[in-house]
Amino acid sequence: MIGERLSELREDKGLSQQQLADELAISVHTISSYERNKSNPDDEMKIKISKFFNVSLDYLLGVTKNQAPASQAKSRIIILENLPDVAIKELDNFLIYLRKKYNV
Secondary structure, three states: OHHHHHHHHHHHOOOOHHHHHHHHOOOHHHHHHHHOOOOOOOHHHHHHHHHHHOOOHHHHOOOOOOOOOHHHHHHHHHHHHOOOHHHHHHHHHHHHHHHHHOOO
């Protein structure tokens, strides 16, 4: 799964494999190998990749569909906690709508 996610993130950012390899200080062959799931980055490289793309490790590893790092998720929770009750109710209704729309 990491290969697909890495390829998707790289392409979404408009980077070639060579450009990403340069950013991560590794060879283009290594990037290609990761993207084809022929090899897996070590833990240190996984962290470096997740920081570069500003995504969570869970997303990179395919555990979740949510790209947001934990720090962003915590910020969202703080914002939600400070909303007035009427806004929370509106948000709940909107989430119900989205779940139905996307069959989640």
